[in-house]
Amino acid sequence: MRYTTQKPAPLLTQLEAMSPDSSKSTLRSWLKSGRIEVNGIQAKAPHQVVEKDSSICLTPKKPQPLADGVQVLYLDQEIVVIDKPEGLLSVETPRIRDRCVHAILKRAYYPSRVFPVHRLDRDTSGAMVFALTESAAHSLKEQFSSHDIVREYLALIQGQIEPETGTIDTLLYEDTNYNVHVHKTQGKRAITHYKTLAKRKKTTLLELALETGKKNQIRVHLAHLGHPVIGDKKYGSDSDPFGRLALHAKTLSFVHPTTLKPMHFISTPPSLFGENL
Known part of the structure; x- marks a missing residue:
């Protein structure tokens, strides 16, 4: 999540403007955990005055195991790459809203938005990428459409x-x-x-x-x-x-939407495949 300040104000006040639906305790927890950057520099002091036209960024949480066995392979401000277990939907359906990768990521990275750009079948395991910004979603969807992503x-x-x-x-x-x-x-x-x-x-x-x-x-x-x-x-x-x-889904390779660097991820195959190599 990014925000450009409209006027000079203490950092906590700027965060309230950036995320009006978040409680003050949540905003303070972001500061305490080092997730807030002002003009690219980590900031923890709630009363620090932030000038107009400054850029405030809420960085993602550090990668950690998520619900239902979802493992994070890579995380930055634009994308998250995960290892999906078999038996779990990629995105919501009319009948299943909560137990899917998309819903798990939305809960984990709130208030950041999470954008699906492709799917794996429920019973297929392996590497997937989700976008955390609209611009990243647009870039990844274009790469999928032009068949530039290696799967x-x-x-x-x-x-x-x-x-x-x-x-x-x-x-x-x-x-x-x-x-x-x-x-x-x-x-x-x-x-x-x-x-x-x-x-x-x-x-x-x-x-x-x-x-x-x-x-x-x-x-x-x-x-x-x-x-x-x-x-x-x-x-x-x-x-x-x-x-x-x-x-x-063993490997996933694409160009990073922002840095334009080649990205390559390998999902360790379940043991049933190793036993047959």
């Missing part, structure tokens, strides 16, 4: 896929029941690249890269080839030895 996944699939390396390029169509299908003439183009990392008698471990990011893309593409992701009952898997979908 790599691990998937444990049924059977042995041939060829061992390839590209799946189809149209994906979502029906009225919200199920996604490969379709010859309807839908949006979806492209998934894959390569085999390890093979066993009945399973194969794949690394996959998304060129596009459509709903359920990896799951539908692999099911279309006759090799559904293990645990994916929705798209044809008859095997569920792990009690979860064997799909993990």
